[in-house]
Amino acid sequence: MRRSLIISTALAAALALTACETTGSTGSSMEDMALPGGIKLVEKVTKKGDEVVIPYSKYVLPNGLTVILHEDDSDPLVHVDVTYHVGSGREEIGKSGFAHFFEHMMFQGSENVGDEEHFKIVSESGGTLNGTTNTDRTNYFETVPSNQLEKMIWLEADRMGFLLPAVTQEKFEVQRETVKNERGQNYDNRPYGLIREKVAEAMYPEGHPYSWLTIGYIEDLNRADLDDLKRFFLRWYGPNNAVLTIGGDLDKMQTLEWVNKYFGSIPAGPEVADPVPTEVTLDADRYISYEDNVSLPLVWMTFPTVHVYHPDEAPLDVLYSIMGDGRTSLLYKNMVKDGYAVQASASHGCSELHCQFTMFALPNPASGKSLTDLEQIMRDSLKEFEERGVLDDDLERVKAGIRASNIFGLESVRGKVSQLAAFATFADTPNYIQKEIDRYDAVTKEDVMRVYEKYIKDKSAVILSVVPKGQPDMVAAPDNWTFPGRTIPEASDDDSALALRIPADDFDRSMQPAASGENPVVTLPTLWRDELSNGVEVLGAINDETPTTAISLRIEVSQRDEPLEKLGLAEITAAMLNEATQESTNEELSNRLAKLGSSVSVSAGSRYTTITVRSLTENLDETLAIARERLLEPAFNEDDFQRVKGQTIEGIKQSKTQASATASQVFTQLMYGNDNAFAWRDAGRVDTVETITLDDVKAFYDTYYKSGAGSIIAVSDLPEKKMMASLAAFSPWSGDAMPQKELAPFPAIDASKLYLIDKPGAAQSEIRIGKRALPFDATGTYYKATLMNYALGGAFNSRINLNLREDKGYTYGARSFFSGSDQYGEYRAQAGVRKDATAASIVEFFSEIGSYQEDGISEDELAFTKQAIGQSEARDYETPFQKLGFLSQILTYDLPDDFVDEQQDILRNLTKENVDMLAAELLDGDMALVVVGDKEAIWDELEALGREIVELDENGMPK
Known part of the structure; x- marks a missing residue:
């Protein structure tokens, strides 16, 4: 719910649902007396009662380092965090x-x-x-x-x-x-x-x-x-x-010896003293603007408020939730629901020195509303809040969301460690989580009205307009404030602060510590299989570490089932299932879910349409009732359809302004051809979406959304019998699956050409290089190809990334990878690079790929690959959603439950000869080359590469 430096959107709190008992260092515990190197135990927080706490022990070293240890042996992992x-x-x-x-x-x-x-x-x-x-x-x-x-x-x-x-x-x-x-x-x-x-x-x-x-x-x-x-x-x-925070499967005394x-x-x-927040005020509204490479203008209104942990922060968070958090909010009702905006939202971002209360909106061009109109609607919505007041549901939603997100935070050791570190740094105690919940529970309607009156009503704000290039008249209001620049002080010649602080040791630090024992044994999730009375297959696993449930209901219908003249139909149909049902408005459904602390979302992908459910197990049946309602009783209202369609069109236009998205899209079209629907954006093209009607959506739903095409994956603390009883909500679902659509032939790849899409003024160039390759195979050549590529472009310290990022400074990151579905796959290398290094980066890409293809992997790289991938399995099954991904692979590709054991055997027995042979075979042949960048700035250097340059538009069509 909050937006702060300490709590993420989901409050990222990782907790144990227990109360705490705190003991200080003044006690005579054996642990305190036996600590190495003068380390002192400051406090120990343990489980007791019903309060919420992450158990930990806190220590301080003589040099001032704070150390927090949290023991969690649920997975053979540790997470180490150093927060400065x-x-x-x-x-x-x-x-x-x-x-x-x-x-x-x-x-x-x-x-x-x-x-x-x-x-x-x-x-x-x-x-x-x-x-x-x-x-x-x-x-x-x-x-x-x-x-x-x-x-x-x-x-x-x-x-x-x-x-x-x-x-x-x-x-x-x-x-x-x-x-x-x-x-x-x-x-x-x-x-x-x-x-x-x-x-x-x-x-x-x-x-x-x-x-x-x-x-x-x-x-x-x-x-x-x-x-x-x-x-x-x-x-x-x-x-x-x-603050050094360590959590996971650790021995506390051994860990302290290593720390010392x-x-x-x-x-x-x-x-170091903590910084002191100072009040920020504005003497008048400040209107500012700038032009950008965007398809839609945007208006952004920000009010200065308080600082993190200020007593008024929590009620201000409730206020932003009422104004602009989801479909229950006033901005959604007054802007998005009415078709005036394609997006409108609010937030309250908090940091150590200051917070900002923000509202923003992007107009729907079909409505004819300007940024000036949207600003006025924002202001009118604030007045509406003043008259409406705070409802019981408003407070219930916020408090339920905080409780649920706290429990979800238990799902990873990283979440728990990160929360302890953040609270220790900014709240002066790691044991702050119950206070965090309590201060939100204590918020009253009067508090929310008070902070509205104090910080928002009739107060000055910064109002920013972002407008498309060449259209300055679209601003909400003329600029009345100009950034005056900065006065840069003269550099100091004082070098006294450069004196090194050199540690004195009695051991050789250059000796890298070895692993403490054998690699931990990873226990794969225990799976169970069943089916609903309508024949829908269910694959499940028990995760009893948290009282939570994650479910993926998949329907084998996707973009590749669309007719080419109706590209975007699968995504729009899925989006319509997130709207009203025959029983409820989307606002009512959103309110019900928020008060449960649950989420239910429908999305369309390259192979499946998926309903994703996340719930506290105690609220599962109510959450699944909403999921069932979305799946089986969509209302398909015309108003909802027109809004979704308009948002889709504007989303397509906006994606074309993003060089990275354009490069990947054009590359995919070159790989699979314009006659395959899946080669286009999931959202389709503007011209095809414009032709889609509500009857098209209904027909697509009636044809493809059948139980015969469905399957369910569930990870929960519930045993199989109870889970199946809950999943019976979907038993009324019926119908036979439709045959899968045949793929059109793929086009030939012409390696003599360089395909260029012009982005005037772009600060970087996006590069895509690659070829068609193997469909997915978990234990065959595809899997072996991913192992082969790891040293070339899969790891951070791969040849490609070290060359382009670390050695040359051309890019923020470069990589290569194999990706595949059940019927097709590809090999791709890519990066966003400095504009003036576009051609040089292309040369380096092909040089690295070519030398690897010709000479193969080194023995050191092979050892690194086997070590890195072989030991990473401990991280693969920690959270419910990680387990969902594991189960999804098994169900999608009909894999044996222990397929990862076969993968480990393949990895263990991998030789240089294996890798070299794969590199020689799979990296050989013609590769397509796509560049998106500023034509005027990069044309000459691209021309010098000697390839025929073919200019394409943002749809991948010849100019």
Whole structure:
């Protein structure tokens, strides 16, 4: 429900439904007295009663490092998180982006970890890893099999205490280019990507640390030098400004010994005080605008409010829910339902220093409404709220959503660890979750009205208009505020902060720890099979770690069943099942689901239309009653249809403004031809969707939505008998499946051509290279091909990514992969690259693929592949949705329950000769080449590649 730095959209809380008993370090427990290296036990929170808590023990090292341990032996995994209390909010004016830049630098090796080795070590350990930066914190995390824990502690300690000796100018320059590529890909080159930057500039006074984005300004990145980065690290990356949180299948005392060994000698950094929130006010409405590569304009209205954990944050969250959260909201009723907007929503984003209450909308062109009209509807909706007041359902929805999301958060050890780390960093205690729930439970109707009066009613806001390029007259109102720029202070010559803090050890840190024991034994989910009285096959598994249920009801009908002249019909039909039923309006259904804390959604894919259900088990029968109602009793109202159709058309237009989506779409058409419906966008084309009628939807539903084409996958804490009793809700469903439509012949691939789609002014170019390959086969050549590709383009430290990202700085990320369905498949290599490196990137792609095809894999790469994939199985079946994916493969491809054992045998016995033969065979032959980018800027270098350039439009048609 909340949108904050600590709680995600789903409140991402990972909890145990128990009460807590807290003991402090003043007790005389044996655990406290036996701790190594002067570590002190601060508190121990255990299970007791009915309150909500994640059990943990909290410790502090003499150097100030906070350590939190959570034991969970449900899966043979551990999750390690190091959260530093530093984000872009600690940066100085003119030095934006440093916190995020340093996140990148922390993966470039340290004194005892070689260049580009961090990803390799974690991957080879069977783990996954990443790092993230926001305004207020930077965190680094790994999930690995439990026998790899010591190695992860060693890795994190080495980059905390020994990073700077390994930092070089070359690494600095490459990562500077990588960050620029990331900004280009995620901000400058993305439709609406600069909204938050423009709003931040207008919302905050000059110098406020939230007045720039975490990614920073390009000019600041260009101005930075190596010493700037070193100063930033030495100021903020001390152990006394960090929280180390570890959860999973661990031995607490052994873990503390490792923590003391590797972290204990790292000297504390400078003292760090928590930042102090300051009030942000606006003296008048600030209207701003910018032109963008978008198909629809947008109006965005933002009010300054409070800060995270402020007493008024929770009632403001309830207010935003009433205004713009889903189909029960006023903005949905007054804008989307009435056809004035294709999308309208509200949010209340909260961070450590400040929160923003936001409403936004994109107009429906068919309505004739302008941004000025939408702004007025927003303001009228606020007045309507004032007259309507707060309903009992409003509070019930928010509170039910919080409770449900808390329980869903129990499903992964990563969720629990992340929550403990966040609360420890920002709430001064990891044991905050019950207080979090309590403060929302305590919200009253009067509270919500009070915060509306205090922060929103008659208050000034930033009103941003984003308009298509060349159409400045579409703004909601003329700009009355202009960003004045920034006054950049003169650089300081003081180098006193550059003194290194060097740990003193009595052991050799350069020795990488070995795994502590054999790889953990992974227990595959125990499966059961049954069928409903109507013959619908059911495949289930018991997951008794949480009182939750996840269900996937699949109907074998999809885009490939559409007639070519009605492309988009499958997706629109599925979307109509998310609308009203014969018994209920969509608003009533949405309200019922929200009060259950459940979700039921219908979507169409490349092979199946799927109804996905997520529910607390105690609410399962009520949730399935809604799912049954959606499936069997759709109303197919004309008003709903016209709205869905309009939204689909606008979504297609918007997708054409996205270079990445366009590149992938045109590539797919080249692979499978325009005569196969599945080769087009799932949503279809504008011209085909315009021809679809409500009668077409009804006929498609009547023809294909049959029980004979259905199957159900269920993962729950319920035993089979009780689950089947609940699934009996679908027993009235009937009908025989329709025969599957034949595929049209696939076209020949012409490798002599380069297909170019022009995106004038694009900051990056999107590249797609590939060929048709194998259909999916879990234990055949397809599976072996994925193993073969891992070292080439599948891993982060693959040849392709290391070349284009880490060595050249051309891209934020490059990869290659095999993908396949039951009847077809492909091999693809792709990246979004710097505009001025388009041709060079293409050359490097083909060079890497060609040399791998010719020379094959190295022995080191083979060993890495076998280690990384072989040990990663421990991460594959942790959550209910991971188990759903496992069951889905079994049911879709009629696999034996133990097919993964055969995969492990294949991997174990894989040889260099096997891989080399596959590379020689599967990477040979003609490959298509698609580029989406700024023709004017890249034409000459593309022409120099020697291929015939064929220009296509955004539909993949010749110009």
